[in-house]
Amino acid sequence: MEHALSLVLDSVFQAAVGRRIVVVCVGTDRSTGDAFGPIIGSKLNNTLASTRVSVYGTLDEPVHAVNLAATLEQIRGSHREPPFILAIDACLGKFEHVGHIILEQGPLHPGAGVKKSLPIFGDYTLTGVVNVCGFMEYFVLQNTRLGVVMRMTDVVVEAMKLSLNRWKLQNELVEAVHRA
Numbered sequence: 001m002e003h004a005l006s007l008v009l010d011s012v013f014q015a016a017v018g019r020r021i022v023v024v025c026v027g028t029d030r031s032t033g034d035a036f037g038p039i040i041g042s043k044l045n046n047t048l049a050s051t052r053v054s055v056y057g058t059l060d061e062p063v064h065a066v067n068l069a070a071t072l073e074q075i076r077g078s079h080r081e082p083p084f085i086l087a088i089d090a091c092l093g094k095f096e097h098v099g100h101i102i103l104e105q106g107p108l109h110p111g112a113g114v115k116k117s118l119p120i121f122g123d124y125t126l127t128g129v130v131n132v133c134g135f136m137e138y139f140v141l142q143n144t145r146l147g148v149v150m151r152m153t154d155v156v157v158e159a160m161k162l163s164l165n166r167w168k169l170q171n172e173l174v175e176a177v178h179r180a
Contacts, residue, residue, distance in 0.1 A: 002159045012086070013164065013167045019081060020054065020083040021052075021053045022086070023044060023088060024122065025055065025057030026088065026108065029059045038063075041057040044160060085121060087110075090141070091112075092130070092133035093133055102125075102128075106125060107122045107125065128149075
């Protein structure tokens with residue numbers, strides 16, 4: 001599954017040609033289901049230092065409803081050119097979709113599953129369906145099985161590492177050709 005997702009991510013990162021890639025992992029470690037984003041952020045942050053990819057939202061420094069707007073402002077202020085943003089978040093869905101990873105072009109609507117109105121952002125969105133929706137969403141997110149979340153984050157992180165390493169090599173080749 002990681003390999004298939006990494007190939008799809010290859011085409012996503014091609015859309016970022018000439019732009020800095022920023023990965024924003026939304027969520028909080030205070031809710032098992034909502035920790036999907038920060039777990040991915042922590043794992044990526046430890047492995048992507050050499051790829052020139054910025055990661056926001058980790059277990060130690062989560063990006064959540066309270067600080068999302070300030071984080072987005074910080075990202076805008078840190079880059080001369082608008083970066084390519086991949087937004088990552090947990091979501092709720094139908095029972096048969098739990099465990100699915102969804103990658104879509106377009107912005108993330110964070111908080112929509114729990115009826116919060118937060119800033120929308122991102123060029124692409126990667127969401128993980130961590131549990132079912134429809135009733136008592138906060139309770140459902142807090143009582144999501146950690147094993148489900150961890151398996152999903154492992155798939156996403158491995159796929160992103162594969163794809164971003166290929167992206168890094170491709171960029172290094174392009175830079176080498178331009179220098180020659």
